[in-house]
Amino acid sequence: MRYLPLSPADRGVMLDVVGIATIDDLFADIPVSALNAKFNLPEHQGELEVERSMGAMAAKNRAAGAGPFFVGCGAYKHHVPATVDHIIQRSEFLTAYTPYQPEIAQGTLQYLFEFQTQVAALTGMEVANASMYDGSTGCAEAALMARRITKRRKHILSGALHPHYASVVRTSLELHENIVVPAPIDIKGTEDLASMIDAETACVIVQNPDVFGNLRDLSSLADACHANGALLVAVVTEAISLGAVKSPGEMGADIVVGEGQSIGNALSFGGPYVGLFATRQKYIRQMPGRLCGETTDIDGKRGYVLTLSTREQHIRRDKATSNICTNSGLCTLAFTIHMTLLGENGLRRLAMLNHEAACKTADMLGGVDGVEVVNNAYFNEFTLRLPTNAVEVVDALADRGILAGVPGGRLWPDVPEADNLLIVAATECATEEDIDRFSVALGEVL
Amino acid sequence: MSKITFTGNKALQIEEALIFEVSDFSRTGVDLPAPTGKTTRLGGVARESAIGLPGLSEPETMRHYVRLSQKNYAIDMGPFPLGSCTMKHNPRLNEKMARLPGFGDIHPLQPEKTVQGALELIDTLAFWLKELTGMPAVAMSPKAGAHGELCGMMAIKAALEARGESATRTRVLAPESSHGTNPATAAQCGFTVDNIPADSSGRIDLEAFRAKLGPDIAGVMVTNPNTCGLFERDICAISEAVHEAGGYFYCDGANFNAIAGKARPGDLGVDAMHINLHKTFSTPHGGGGPGSGPTVFSKSLAPYAPVPNVISENGVYRLVESLQATGSEDDGVKSFGRLTAFHGQMGMFVRALAYMLSHGIDGVAQAAEDAVLNANYVLALLRKEMTPAFDGYCMHECLFDDRFLKGTGVETLDFAKAMIDEGYHPMTMYFPLVVHGAMLIEPTESESKHELDLFCGALLSLAKRAKAGEVDAFRAAPEHSPCRRLDETTAARKPILRWTPPPTVNEVE
Missing domain, CATH: 3.40.640.10 (Type I PLP-dependent aspartate aminotransferase-like (Major domain))
Structure with missing residues (x-):
């Protein structure tokens, strides 16, 4: 086992120093009824095997960086140096x-x-x-x-x-x-x-x-x-x-x-x-x-x-x-x-890039038939009122490779007036092409 | 002490100013395109005044933090024998896995169908935790050990409420040796806390415990193995008694690493227990967090578990995120609510599962055995000069008191600070509170015999030196660290919690 330094010989010497015959003597205070558990769990694996099985799980997820991405609501996709x-x-x-x-x-x-x-x-x-x-x-x-x-x-x-x-x-x-x-x-x-x-x-x-x-x-x-x-x-x-x-x-x-x-x-x-x-x-x-x-x-x-x-x-x-x-x-x-790398000027510039990306995205999406931008003043996130249930729209857009935002129904399952809302965030990571693809696809799925 | 060098530097130890003192507030370590300045929709709340944030170029940044890092002790440098803290090796495979884009770069509110692998990972980790503890349910969202305690005690509160007894069952029992988080958590849930005395062997006094039970008992909080490094032999009697009295058994799982893969808390009558993924399952302590504290529940508390939780139906994973979606009370589901935004410490889940898959059940059990063997080896070597607090063997940590220092003028604090000069991080000092001048040593399974021999050799030498009357050397320690003893009293009396600009010439006049 690659993480355990003691060799069987070490363990033998150490048991002698402690003055006991077997390791079980050190667990003698535990009720026997609890010591005989059978665990339905696998044996140890090498790095390669662990990477393989965990990599397979990771591959089933769609990473934010894999395409147009506009999800926010308390967690945001930004570039980290x-x-x-x-x-x-x-x-x-x-x-x-x-x-x-x-x-x-x-x-x-x-x-x-x-x-x-x-x-x-x-x-x-x-x-x-x-x-x-x-x-x-x-x-x-x-x-x-x-x-x-x-x-x-x-x-x-x-x-x-x-x-x-x-x-x-x-x-x-x-x-x-x-x-x-x-x-x-x-x-x-x-x-x-x-x-x-x-x-x-x-x-x-x-x-x-x-x-x-x-x-x-x-x-x-x-x-x-x-x-x-x-x-x-x-x-x-x-x-x-x-x-x-x-x-x-x-x-x-x-x-x-x-x-x-x-x-x-x-x-x-x-x-x-x-x-x-x-x-x-x-x-x-x-x-x-x-x-x-x-x-x-x-x-x-x-x-x-x-x-x-x-x-x-x-x-x-x-x-x-x-x-x-x-x-x-x-x-x-x-x-x-990250804050030290940005400094005052970097942070201000980054913030304005976010704001401009959001303004651009709102203008494009607000131009799609039947879509209304709810907000007057916003930073890098805004809300759309769609003509239909936003959960279904987000699902359909995900099938086209676009992670479109957070549908109202996800956060307010018991508030019907939230059903058609879509909360959209645009950061410095959103490119012109991402925004174009989003607005075209939104028009198609509505 | 006289100044050794003109600069204050000592070879590899370089003095480092605060970023606020070296930056001119215009520098930056990022290259960003210029905003167009065309549109603003900030609605009249644009930030106009200066913020006061210094910036550094990339090479300056690198140097600043590398110099700072060299003032820290770390498990990768040597033994970190902090009892009850479990500073074990942090495998780098875990870091690599957590940074796979499929785990690190996914958003908690993406559509479920785009995060099936993430939900599978949470479900797999949950299975391991349930299997290792023998408990039927687990809440994955608690953000740290103390948050897991809160989760467990809130479930107890909710269960009592469902029984119509929350107004009458208000007292929680906890040993004096318990972690401070236990009484703090109980108090945060509106319970009063009553101490359980210990017997002469360092364990709960069963008769005294029974005498404290009554119709106002909400539950008991017990750490097992306890903070003296001893297994509570009467644990089954304790759980039976508290259940008989109508209360619940909360187990503080901080020391689960001593028995993981060997014994299941579920077989000991536990109703709720948090698991510190950053202790038992090797996620890095990171200079004080982030932790992760999933909490397992017995059948009687499982219905009260918080949202969210992951379920699978026909091979498709789903997240149950809202109370409405957990099912109706008719189904027996009475979730107490939500502990945090989103779904918990995913980054820590990935690391913990990488640790588990690497060890396997055989490795987890071997790790527990080696941790216990290492602690007993240290106990056996150090008892030649130091005084164990209790007789007999220990579990994963060994506890000494300060009797061996009696009459030397050296106190536990001085002894600990002298260890720093010898190149070691001190053990836990003055905890648990039930032992005078406590020194609690937890070597973990990550230490080799060679490393333990060196460590014990250093401590034995220090103990001999203390007994030889060299008290001044101890009181002056540490001498070789980046800073010497710091004035904590003034720090608390006149708190300076942030940098402020020095007064300008005019202000001085």
């Missing part, structure tokens, strides 16, 4: 543990400090943590944090919040005497959330760009929250948008959560991703998740450590701000490397 994947596979990053021994983990700690600074700048907030599992779980944690800060129990969800995010918030909060109030589905971005806020409201959770792609100015909603002692939680599922769109911090958000997958990370069928979590300095002791902070060593040299751990489960146990015990380390590294 080759440098990113090379660096994150370095042994010293890939096979390190959580930096609990800071003297020999400054590499991890310094990039986390840089990551936190980048995320704070990007979201327009004062501080960011070292990341959450993903955007959706960060969203639920933000609501729990709002409850800790405001001591209130009511959480208002925008009707244009990604339905998976809304489900995660409901699942996580309703356990715990929280009241979650979802607004009705809001396809056009015109809902009036401010009128739903009352003296019991802990927070309003709103996504920008929203799940239908609409852009909003959250400033007046932030004012309405603050006038009532509530917090505004802004959700960003497309991090690249922050290179073109005014940051939630500038609009008055108190907590910003985001999905950072777009920067540096592969689609990977939904995970692992990287949850961005940023807030105001005054709330740091109520924040969940790992935080890296600057300090000095005994020689006075600058260094970094994990800090404010009295918020965390390994110290506070049942009084912790969250049970989270990790961050998204390697995905965080991918994010920060």
Whole structure:
């Protein structure tokens, strides 16, 4: 077995040193009834055989890069520079543990400090943590944090919040005497959330760009929250948008959560991703998740450590701000490397390329008979209203080699008015030819 | 300590500034075409002010991160004996498989017919996990171990609700030696947590446990093997007692690697258990994540499992993504909801399955045996100078207390920091909390006998040095690492969590 260094001779010598006759003596505490299990599983295989069987499974999937691709809704196809994947596979990053021994983990700690600074700048907030599992779980944690800060129990969800995010918030909060109030589905971005806020409201959770792609100015909603002692939680599922769109911090958000997958990370069928979590300095002791902070060593040299751990489960146990015990380390590294390669100018340019690709795609598709573009303002994603059920259209387009977007019926199976909606994302990866093929094929299948 | 070099560099250890200090904010390491500037539909919320993001060219980027990497310890460099963390070898085949476009470059919301192979992979991994644990159901979506705990405890909460007992069954029992995530998770689900005392052998005190049971018990959370590295011999009695009292048995699967392929938790009365794919099944820890924590369920909790899940009908795989689609309550399906967007840590699933297929059931069992043998070998060698916390053999990790340091002035922390100068990552310190000055060593199956001999030799030398009264050397350690001991108190008291630009000349005046 190629991964196991002990030889049979080693094992014999080691059993002697331990002072036992057989390895079974070390498993003697396990009830015999549990030790005689028969497993219906295959024997070990060489690399070649494993590559063959897993390669066969991979070959049954249609990769995003294999043709015209317009699927978004919380995960986006972007080009990742080759440098990113090379660096994150370095042994010293890939096979390190959580930096609990800071003297020999400054590499991890310094990039986390840089990551936190980048995320704070990007979201327009004062501080960011070292990341959450993903955007959706960060969203639920933000609501729990709002409850800790405001001591209130009511959480208002925008009707244009990604339905998976809304489900995660409901699942996580309703356990715990929280009241979650979802607004009705809001396809056009015109809902009036401010009128739903009352003296019991802990927070309003709103996504920008929203799940239908609409852009909003959250400033007046932030004012309405603050006038009532509530917090505004802004959700960003497309991090690249922050290179073109005014940051939630500038609009008055108190907590910003985001999905950072777009920067540096592969689609990977939904995970692992990287949850961005940023807030105001005054709330740091109520924040969940790992935080890296600057300090000095005994020689006075600058260094970094994990800090404010009295918020965390390994110290506070049942009084912790969250049970989270990790961050998204390697995905965080991918994010920060890609962001460093982009820099301010690169990010702005990339964001505008995305926006222009989406505008072009919307113009082409909106010209197809019977198709209406729902949005006025959007970033790289928009919604079409089709004359027929979008699930069938997406299926028919997939047969023509085009992955067209997310049909409303997939995300809102119980909302009939979503049936004909198709949410389309266009990034820098979409070529003119891809867009042409999409619009021609859409005309054919309708 | 006096400055050794003019630059602060020490040969291969190069000092490295923050990106914010070396970039002029105009550089970039990507070449992108210029936008046309013709159309904007940003609806009046275009970002106009500066963001504050530095950029570096590609060679600068490469050098920055390579220099940083050289300040990290890693399993590929040497033993990483962190007890309860399971730092085993991370096969590179796993990385290669996860990067196949058919796995790495697929979107979670593509039509099902375009991702049949991905769903097959999830289903195959689920089969392995169910088979290895002897449990009938598994939720694949939890993103990490603690998230899996949440999944398990939420299912328990939902089951109690279905029985109409969620208001009365509010107390969860957990040993004092448990991971901090256990009480934190229980609290997050609205339970109160009650400690179970340990007996003198380091295991749950069965009589004390029984005495704590009552009509308000929701369940018990037990790690097995426990965090002292010992198998809970009374596990069947514990599960029978908690079931008899009307509660459920949550098993923290952090240490499943000790028994994988040998014994099945399902045969021990477990109702729910998370599995850390990043521990037992070798997906990389990556400097602190991402993890993955699929959670297996017994028949009694299976109906409450979260969405999504993968099913197969006539050779076609389907994803059940919404509560509406799980079936009606009349069918006995009462999913507690959704834990995360999309379907879980696919990248980790691919790596874990590559590990399983490579090992096979024979290799998985051999890995457990070698991990346990290695830990006992270390225990046998180190007991010459160090003090094991409990008598007898251990499972996959061995626990020492600080009695051997008594009177030396050297504390567990100093001992650990001295290991750094010897080229080793320290063991887990001060955990579990039930042992004074705990040192928990988990070598894993990835260490050769030669490597263990060197490691134990170093620790024995350090123990002798401590006993010889060389306390100053320990308190000054580490001396040879990229940083020496860091001031964590000030870091917490006056938190600096981000870089800020230095004050300009005017501001200083």
